[in-house]
Amino acid sequence: MNSLLLLKKTKLADFKQLIIALSSGVLMGLSPAPLNLWLLSWIALVSLWIFIFQDKKSYQEVALIGFTWGFGYHGLALFWITGVHPMTWMGVPWLASLSIAIAVWLAISFWGAFLVSLWTIICSFINRKFLKVNRDNTVIFIITRVLIGVTVWCSLETLWSYGSLWWSSLSYTQSPNNLAILQLTKFSGFNTVTAAIVAVNGLLAEAIILNQVILKKQINSEKTFSIPHNLNSTPKQNILISNKVKPLICLPIILFFGLHIWGLWLYNYPIAKDNLEPIKVGIIQGNIPNEIKLYSEGWVKAIQGYTKGYQKLAQQKVDVVLTPETALPFYWNDITNNSDFYQAVIKAKVPAWVGAFGRKDTDYTNSLFTLTGEGKTLSRYDKTILVPLGEYIPFEPILGKIIDTLSPLEAHLQAGKPEQIFDTPFGKAIVGICYESAFSQHFRRQAREGGEFIITASNNAHYSRAMPAQHHAQDVIRAIESDRWAARATNTGYSAFVDPHGNTLWRSAINQYQIYANTIYRRQTKTLYVRWGDWLTILLSVISMVVIVKKRLV
Structure with missing residues (x-):
């Protein structure tokens, strides 16, 4: 009992x-x-x-x-x-x-x-x-x-x-x-x-x-x-x-x-700004719901909304316009083949960073392109870190047929090469597309190789309102870690400008069409993290091993 x-x-x-x-x-x-x-x-x-x-x-x-x-x-x-x-x-x-x-x-x-x-x-x-x-x-x-x-x-x-x-x-x-x-x-x-x-x-x-x-x-x-x-x-x-x-x-x-x-x-x-070149960046938040984004209604709304926003920002004398991830949901060649947006860039002669699809053999990439004021494609960045299940299929032979029903596109998304460098008319940029904002080493590598400012492009229309807030929080940490100014454009929010101390200088409303311009600065400093990576964990591991061995021997 x-x-x-x-x-x-x-x-x-x-x-x-x-x-x-x-x-x-x-x-x-x-x-x-x-x-x-x-x-x-x-x-x-x-x-x-x-x-x-x-x-x-x-x-x-x-x-x-x-x-x-x-x-x-x-x-x-x-x-x-x-x-x-x-x-x-x-x-x-x-x-x-x-x-x-x-x-x-x-x-x-x-x-x-x-x-x-x-x-x-x-x-x-x-x-x-x-x-x-x-x-x-x-x-x-x-x-x-x-x-x-x-x-x-x-x-x-x-x-x-x-x-x-x-x-x-x-x-x-x-x-x-x-x-x-x-x-x-x-x-x-x-x-x-x-x-x-x-x-x-x-x-x-x-x-x-x-x-x-x-x-x-x-x-x-x-x-x-x-x-x-x-x-x-x-x-x-x-x-x-x-x-x-x-x-x-x-x-x-x-x-x-x-x-x-x-x-x-x-x-x-x-934050020292001496001898640094300012870049006046215009952001367009297109606010195109996923329900229509990849269909004819969304295509028309994207071309109209981003062309109109680009023209307004060009009139504000911005140096460059930043659009979100897949802002124009077309293949890049189709955009540069005389689309309304392309013609607006040719006329205003203001460069743009445009989110669109790139071709890779028979598949496609989620990419950000630099379009110069002369209508030339200066650089291209293909998203490197893809979302499991959402953008690629783990264990595809087993799960492929089930998960394929989630994608309205017939082709498969391919990841970009990790060592990419994104050149712009304003120097090298550190780029992150959506999910990549969570990965410190992705930003650190680009900062170490000369990236002078951060630009991120995201959709954020997939999830509840908590996700855009956490996504913004991730980009704030990335700006502080690398000691860089950051401009982030999203489809539905939150778009923002962040300084190297993590201060949010402006943050958009959510689920609204918005355009906004602010100044960021090129920066060439290298923090200890950018130089040495996560040395603290290595140091702690060494000390812990020494302590454990010493305890074992006593």
Whole structure:
């Protein structure tokens, strides 16, 4: 009977931990845009950390807790993916469309949850096999455990970022509102912020764990010696608890404010504009719904809307006009073959960056073209990082026939070469098309090779309103990391201008046709991140390995 009661209590406790883990993951999911409750991310990992390191659980138990937390975070943060439903305009039945949207959402949420689960398993393994509590050096032990936790998380995010399903790094929970901490991405990219978030959460959790251990010892001691407990007295043990835990509570607070003060100092450092050539960029947000974009009604609206917008911006004496991803949904040769837009460029003689389709053998590319004022095609950039399922089909022999129903085009989209350079009349540009905004290394490579400003072109009409807000947040981080001015044009919002400190100088309304002009500047600086990449994760990994080997040998 006692065994059954103990089993029930254990199961109830495990269930409560799963609920708490899920709730904490949801808290992290509330941090990114559009809600921008970024402060929550600095405490949302605490409960997960405690569950993993405090109790002796099996690897299956810690994996389940991590998976639950990860699903709470990624499931909420990426819920906008369900906005692809309904796809009836593509000929997909309503129920099938709903099923596809849910399946895609679950797939990307489970992938993110799996990585958190993997983090819990690795950390639990290292903690058991290599770390032993040294009662004389509690602070050193805790800092070591936090170092391991930070290193493993950053390493997993780095590996994740080189895959095709990458978006919701912990770092993007701080964008675009916490610009102070985002300045640190100039040193080692997005993982600088990720490391800070995990470290602060870990130190807070370790302080709570230590406090609980001491309280448990105190209670056991009182039971052993039958010392009556008086709430109005101040036992010696309580003083010891206060003295031991206070320094640990101070550590995450000092780290949090110290990093933000450092970032604020960098944020307030003036952006030099001396000897830099300004570029007055005009942006056209065409606002053409996906339901009509690839059909005759959308074609007519695109030609009319972008030609009219181009003419108005040319009258404002802009240096160049930027259009969104596939703004003109035609093959490039058809556009330059005497279309109304092409004729407007010939007449006004203002260059344009035009989103359109390019030909590649029998297939096509999602491309951005530089059209000079003389009507010549100066350069072409083909989108390199394609969206799984949306733009290319993983495991095509198996899934191809099913997924092909999602595309109204008969040809298949082909990826561009990673080493592309985009030359313009104003120097080299750093280019990102839609999904590429999430990939730091894509922008870093182009900045390292001489890109002087950022231009991004996106559609954003596929999903709910949360996605354009998060997409803008990604571009804000890219501008800060590379220390570049950025102009971003989207089909339905949010189009924007961003400075090297991440300030949004203008952001369009959503689901509206808009044109706007602003000035960006060419910039040739190279941040530590542009020069050295994610050196912080490498350094943390080396230090962690040295610590683990040393612990093993002792």
